[in-house]
Amino acid sequence: MFWGNHGWGMGSGAIFMVLFWVLVILGVIYLVQLIAKGQKRETDTALDILKKRYAKGEITKEEFEKLRDDLTKT
Structure with a gap:
C-alpha cells in the first residue's frame, strides 16, 4: 500500500524546519536592531x-548672550 507519499519525500520536513528556524532567527535579529535604534540618543x-538653561530660567539674558557669543566664536 502507498501511505502518504505525495511527491515531497522525507527531506521536505527537514527543509521546512530549517526555513522556520532561519525566519525565527532573522525576526529576533530585526527586533534587537529595532530596540537598539530606539535607544540611541542624540x-x-x-x-x-x-x-x-536659558529657557528654564537658570541663566539671565545677559549670561545667555555672553555664553552664546563665546560658543559661536570661530
Missing part, C-alpha cells in the same frame, strides 16, 4: 544645552 550640543 547628544545635545553646547548651544542646545545653553538654550535649555
